[in-house]
Amino acid sequence: ISVLVVACPCALGLATPTAVMVATGKGASQGVKTVVFDKTGTLTVGKPVVVSTMIFSHIPIQEFCDMAAAAEVNSEHPIAKAVVQHAKKLRQQYGSNSEYIAEAQDFEVHPGSGVSGKVGDKVVLVGNKRLMQACNVSVGPEVEDYMSESEQLARTCVLVAVDGMVAGALAVTDPVKPEAEQVISFLRSMNISSIMVTGDNWATATAIAKEVGIGKVFAETDPLGKADKIKELQLKGVAVAMVGDGINDSPALVAADVGMAIGAGTDVAIEAADIVLIKSNLEDVITAIDLSRKTLSRIR
Ligand code: ADP
Ligand code: MG
Secondary structure (H helix, E strand, O other), X not given: OOOEEEOOOOOOXXXXXXXXXXXXXXXXXHHEEEEEEEHHHHHXXXXXXXXXXXXXXXXXXXHHHHHHHHHHOOOOOHHHHHHHXXXXXXXXXXXXXXXXXXXXEEEEEEOOOEEEEEEOOEEEEEEOHHHHHHOOOOOOXXXXXXXXXXXXXXXXXXXXXEOOXXXXXXXXXXXXXXXXXXXHHHHHHOOOEEEEEOOOOXXXXXXXXXXXXXXXXXXXXXXXXHHHHHHHHHHOOOEXXXXXXXHHHHHHHHHOOEEEEEOOXXXXXXXXXXXXXXXXXXXXXXXXXXXXXXXXXXHO
């Protein structure tokens, strides 16, 4: 039973067999009727890459990507890493061997929407439409078209504003995990329904959900909103498992009857969870539920 580690070992001690720890951890996985999945890093691999760029200004593409990277270089977000990687790759293509990315001044993180900072004498914002709106940057029809085009392809569109105008956009793609679809379909055969909750936009979330066979989606939710969704389901008398990897999933992992953290996820998520899927493979969601059902019947 090497796949499971219980994050709240209670007073059971290390010698207790893992199977028993799973069943007694919170004692609820055997009654789980719904599994709520986070999107980024849980259903998807969590390593997005930039697959397309569109410029809406006179800024040359390399300069544009360097500015976006400067704003993102101190962010921990997977999208930020993709933007920085892309700027470096572009430099190589243009024959430069410098990997140096300037750092923005006055760097600020806007959780669930993006980052901002000053690059040289320019104010740069990198993030979603919500960030642009919050900073009074208008998003024109040309930009809207590029966004919806990207989102229908299950990509996340990253807008870059320079001095109050959208100067360009990058589309990132984060492939779904190879086992995701089969796991969702197997859960359905166990009479367990699957739901997705994500901070990403509705169009991208719906496209990813369709790829893995999830019919019910809650998008554009902040961390507390994710936990509220869990509580709503519990009020209907359903035992809920939550699977997530990020800091933004930890309130939901705590609220769930069974919180399952992706092993490759953040420490905050791992600490908030009851079970850690140490191989980061979604098949172990089934193993965990199955195991606790069997164990419980044996204990009885
Ligand atoms: P998720 O629930 O999918 O893990 P988050 O709550 O972290 O997503 O972020 C929600 C959305 O905010 C992202 O899909 C992205 O559009 C935007 N965002 C957040 N951080 C960044 C960043 N550093 N750079 C660009 N966009 C970001
Ligand atoms: Mg995530």
